[in-house]
Amino acid sequence: MNDIISLIENAAKTKNDLASASIRMPKELYSFIEGLADQLDLSRQETMLKLLEKGVEAAKAALKLDDKEQAAVDIELLEPSSFHLLNTNKRHSLEDHDRMLSEGSAAAFYAPWKYNIDRIKKGDVVFLYENGKGIVAFGQGTGETEKREHHGYLEECHFQRLMDFTILDKPISAAEIKKAVQKNVVFLRTMSPMPDGQLLLNLIQKRSA
Structure with missing residues (x-):
């Protein structure tokens, strides 16, 4: 978890083109993301993006796609x-x-x-x-x-x-x-x-x- 927090805190805003996506999630999960965004002084979008990026990296490692x-x-x-x-x-x-x-x-x-x-x-x-x-x-x-x-x-x-x-x-x-x-x-x-x-x-x- 500390790795995720560090990643989010130190991340610069991406300048690449972004794709728009909508997602429905449990209210409790969304509430946690809101609180985490407030604590890190980031937007909810930035927080969710970095959490997603971390999850994608874990999935790629599990599938050994880039190995x-x-x-x-x-x-x-x-x-x-x-x-x-x-x-x-x-x-x-x-x-x-x-x-x-x-x-x-x-x-x-x-x-x-x-x-x-x-x-x-x-x-x-x-x-x-x-x-x-x-x-x-x-x-x-x-x-x-x-x-x-x-x-x-x-x-x-x-x-x-x-x-x-x-x-x-x-x-x-x-x-x-x-x-x-x-x-x-x-x-x-x-x-x-x-x-x-x-x-x-x-x-x-x-x-x-």
């Missing part, structure tokens, strides 16, 4: 598949997300995560997953990985241009994906194999029919 060693092991153990679910990196960069959609590509950044792209073979189907929305686009890999700089670091972006790239009129939500494949899916992972990906293609084709 390089764990990510390298995960990539080695991934089962072969001709279908892949690729997170568009929106939690790190809106620019990366937008670029994948605008140029019709699948990309990943920095080692070991960037090596996921090298696993995509020609003709493999790649579903692009946007956090909060679901599968927003898909296409087929060329099997040819290209490299470019990312924020000044050479060859830290691996990407493949996707053939027959299609942006969906309506995303396939996380709930719909789980229902279609009948299994749990880790949507925050950079890229996951989808052995039952044909079921997702069938769902997409059924919608567009």
Whole structure:
């Protein structure tokens, strides 16, 4: 708890663009946040934001999303598949997300995560997953990985241009994906194999029919 208080007390106001969100919570919890904000001489929004940030960091640590060693092991153990679910990196960069959609590509950044792209073979189907929305686009890999700089670091972006790239009129939500494949899916992972990906293609084709 002392870490949270210290984090809030020493935090400078963020200058980044903020997204608006509403949340309903128990009155007792809201009352505590009000009291904590008064004690720290911060706004309720600043207090809740810092508490959320601390909680997100704990969740990321529990899931080992940014653990390089764990990510390298995960990539080695991934089962072969001709279908892949690729997170568009929106939690790190809106620019990366937008670029994948605008140029019709699948990309990943920095080692070991960037090596996921090298696993995509020609003709493999790649579903692009946007956090909060679901599968927003898909296409087929060329099997040819290209490299470019990312924020000044050479060859830290691996990407493949996707053939027959299609942006969906309506995303396939996380709930719909789980229902279609009948299994749990880790949507925050950079890229996951989808052995039952044909079921997702069938769902997409059924919608567009």
